[in-house]
Amino acid sequence: MIFSMTYGIVARAAFGKKCKDQQTYIDSITELTKLLSGFSLSDFYPSIKPLQLFSGMKTKVEKMHKENDKIIANIIKEHRERRAREKSGQEEAEQEDLVDVLLRIQEQNEFPLADKNIKSVIVDVFGAGSETSSTTVEWALSEMIKNPWVMKEAQAEVRRVFGPKGNVDETGLHELKYLKAVIRETFRIRPSVPLLLPRECHQACEINGYHVPEKTRVLINAWALGRDPNYWNEPEKFNPERFLNGSVDYTGTNYEFIPFGAGRRMCPGITFATPNLELPLAHLLFHFDWKLPNGMKGEDLDMSEVFGMTVKRKTDLVLIPTPYHGSKIVH
Numbered sequence: 021m022i023f024s025m026t027y028g029i030v031a032r033a034a035f036g037k038k039c040k041d042q043q044t045y046i047d048s049i050t051e052l053t054k055l056l057s058g059f060s061l062s063d064f065y066p067s068i069k070p071l072q073l074f075s076g077m078k079t080k081v082e083k084m085h086k087e088n089d090k091i092i093a094n095i096i097k098e099h100r101e102r103r104a105r106e107k108s109g110q111e112e113a114e115q116e117d118l119v120d121v122l123l124r125i126q127e128q129n130e131f132p133l134a135d136k137n138i139k140s141v142i143v144d145v146f147g148a149g150s151e152t153s154s155t156t157v158e159w160a161l162s163e164m165i166k167n168p169w170v171m172k173e174a175q176a177e178v179r180r181v182f183g184p185k186g187n188v189d190e191t192g193l194h195e196l197k198y199l200k201a202v203i204r205e206t207f208r209i210r211p212s213v214p215l216l217l218p219r220e221c222h223q224a225c226e227i228n229g230y231h232v233p234e235k236t237r238v239l240i241n242a243w244a245l246g247r248d249p250n251y252w253n254e255p256e257k258f259n260p261e262r263f264l265n266g267s268v269d270y271t272g273t274n275y276e277f278i279p280f281g282a283g284r285r286m287c288p289g290i291t292f293a294t295p296n297l298e299l300p301l302a303h304l305l306f307h308f309d310w311k312l313p314n315g316m317k318g319e320d321l322d323m324s325e326v327f328g329m330t331v332k333r334k335t336d337l338v339l340i341p342t343p344y345h346g347s348k349i350v351h
């Protein structure tokens with residue numbers, strides 16, 4: 021469910037409201053993500069070429085990539101045809117989505133943009149923006165179940181802000197100070213991209229007495245920085261309060277807290293990511309009360325992680341919702 025909420029928001033921004041291939045694309049990209057997240061022996065021994073053949077991984081990925089490419093080509097074609105109808109006055113103009121913006125730039129020819137570039141941008145936005153967001157929402161919810169006093173506080177805030185409307189929308193998100201602190205704390209303790217993206221050192225240098233040769237692949241451990249006792253009080257404790265009055269933020273200048281990275285290659289989707297987390301969480305907290313099945317207690321919830329494209333829960337989070345009486349959505 022969480023997964024389809026965050027994917028749905030990204031898909032709506034990328035393809036607009038009426039795209040008929042949207043769900044086919046989501047299904048195809050999630051299949052590809054699953055495949056790439058799995059363990060492959062050939063990744064560990066890349067020099068042993070026959071391993072790649074035996075695993076069949078390369079063939080599978082190539083096949084899926086081709087299918088994926090066909091779906092995006094179709095989506096681009098559909099957009100082009102609709103834009104032509106709009107221009108000739110046959111159809112009323114719709115609000116632009118990401119594909120429209122890219123096609124407009126291509127038409128204006130300000131700088132060369134081929135269809136393959138448009139396809140790459142779409143793959144990038146989905147690949148980088150969907151799973152990171154759904155993973156974070158799932159961890160935030162898990163942490164709130166594990167720490168029920170946090171859930172209570174966050175839920176009270178969301179219901180105070182949106183109670184008069186009986187529903188959640190973007191207008192009140194800026195008032196959700198506590199929920200924002202919950203999201204920051206989730207990023208600190210469970211960053212979805214714990215080692216950021218790899219860098220290559222293009223000049224030999226010395227850091228803390230260690231010689232780093234040119235061309236070394238450098239991995240930055242954002243997960244360890246977020247739990248470093250030199251910077252954080254009781255780092256293993258999930259405590260959103262630490263962000264309520266502090267000035268530490270994830271904009272890439274506080275190096276102890278870099279869930280979106282830092283520097284030139286920092287996540288460019290940060291301003292899209294924030295509402296894409298706040299909105300689903302606010303909805304889930306406003307419309308439902310949540311509990312674990314079979315009388316299970318929060319402290320019994322398994323919080324093991326599994327490493328893939330992002331660091332996710334090892335087991336699915338299974339929760340029982342009870343509709344909230346103040347919700348004006350018909351359940």
Ligand code: HEM
Nearest residue numbers: 148149152153213216217279280281282285286287289293
């Ligand atoms: C919870 C949400 C997200 C998290 C935690 C996250 C985290 C990250 C991180 C850690 C990086 C690598 C930065 C570095 O190594 O310094 C990254 C890169 C990137 N992110 Fe995000 N991201 C999120 C959402 C998004 C969204 C919504 C989009 C697009 C709409 C996006 C697009 C990208 C792209 C294109 C890159 C590659 C940038 C480059 O290589 O120059 N991300 N993200």
